[in-house]
Amino acid sequence: MVTVLAVAAAALVAVYLLRGSGPGTPAPVSTADLTHPSGLAPTVDKDPRWGAAFVDDFDGSAPDGWYLYAGVPAGGNGGFWAPSHATVASGVLRLRTTRDAGRWVSAGAAHKADGSITYGKVQVRFRMAPAHGVSYALLLWPDSEKAPPYVEFGEDGGGDRTTTSATLHTATGGTGPPHLLGGDFSQWHTLGVEWTPGRLDYTLDGQVWASDIGAGVPTKPMHLVVQTQTWDCGVPDVQCPDATTPATTDLEVDWVTVQPYRGG
Numbered sequence: 001m002v003t004v005l006a007v008a009a010a011a012l013v014a015v016y017l018l019r020g021s022g023p024g025t026p027a028p029v030s031t032a033d034l035t036h037p038s039g040l041a042p043t044v045d046k047d048p049r050w051g052a053a054f055v056d057d058f059d060g061s062a063p064d065g066w067y068l069y070a071g072v073p074a075g076g077n078g079g080f081w082a083p084s085h086a087t088v089a090s091g092v093l094r095l096r097t098t099r100d101a102g103r104w105v106s107a108g109a110a111h112k113a114d115g116s117i118t119y120g121k122v123q124v125r126f127r128m129a130p131a132h133g134v135s136y137a138l139l140l141w142p143d144s145e146k147a148p149p150y151v152e153f154g155e156d157g158g159g160d161r162t163t164t165s166a167t168l169h170t171a172t173g174g175t176g177p178p179h180l181l182g183g184d185f186s187q188w189h190t191l192g193v194e195w196t197p198g199r200l201d202y203t204l205d206g207q208v209w210a211s212d213i214g215a216g217v218p219t220k221p222m223h224l225v226v227q228t229q230t231w232d233c234g235v236p237d238v239q240c241p242d243a244t245t246p247a248t249t250d251l252e253v254d255w256v257t258v259q260p261y262r263g264g
Contacts, residue, residue, distance in 0.1 A: 069108030108227030133241035
């Protein structure tokens with residue numbers, strides 16, 4: 001069960017009704033498949049608006065094709081990224097956060113080669129263990145590496161995984177209203193975004209739960225990023241690790257899909 005927690009909208013329009021993925025179009029449904037760790041096969045939307053899909057269900061032994069982050073995150077001196085903390089095994093991409101040599105070390109992975117789109121549909125099937133001060137973000141990030149703009153279609157500043165959020169960061173440096181969604185994200189769910197000209201529809205398990213509409217929606221190529229990290233204490237809207245933070249915290253990804261927008 002999920003609960004939408006409405007936040008007042010400002011300049012952009014926020015829509016909080018769970019509904020289908022397109023006008024008059026039923027939401028696509030994943031196929032039950034116990035060969036996948038989450039119990040569901042990747043969803044490929046057959047709506048003619050979306051093109052051929054890039055699918056990664058992590059059936060190899062390494063995060064092939066993914067660029068792995070290294071070093072101190074921008075704006076997050078309380079953490080560190082190491083490529084060795086992103087691994088693939090048993091059909092799962094695992095981004096692991098541990099305390100190594102006195103500092104918290106996490107992982108980030110980007111897929112620009114096959115994941116780059118200018119408008120399209122992106123889905124990430126994931127779960128993350130609770131951990132005070134260990135955050136995650138599912139992003140569309142500009143291919144130019146010059147941000148903003150960027151789109152967070154799933155984000156949690158660290159906690160019990162009972163909420164997630166979606167936020168548009170516009171090219172002018174502003175942000176749309178943050179959209180908050182309640183649920184148990186320590187269990188498998190599919191978060192995504194449908195990006196079309198002038199519109200972002202945020203999806204949960206195949207249904208739209210919030211939207212941003214307007215001139216602030218990005219217009220240039222972007223790609224999928226999945227990351228975890230820790231933060232300094234005192235940073236607004238995020239937690240920092242404390243005595244309760246587990247020694248090891250994993251974000252697990254069963255599969256991702258990326259489909260370009262064809263129009264319509």
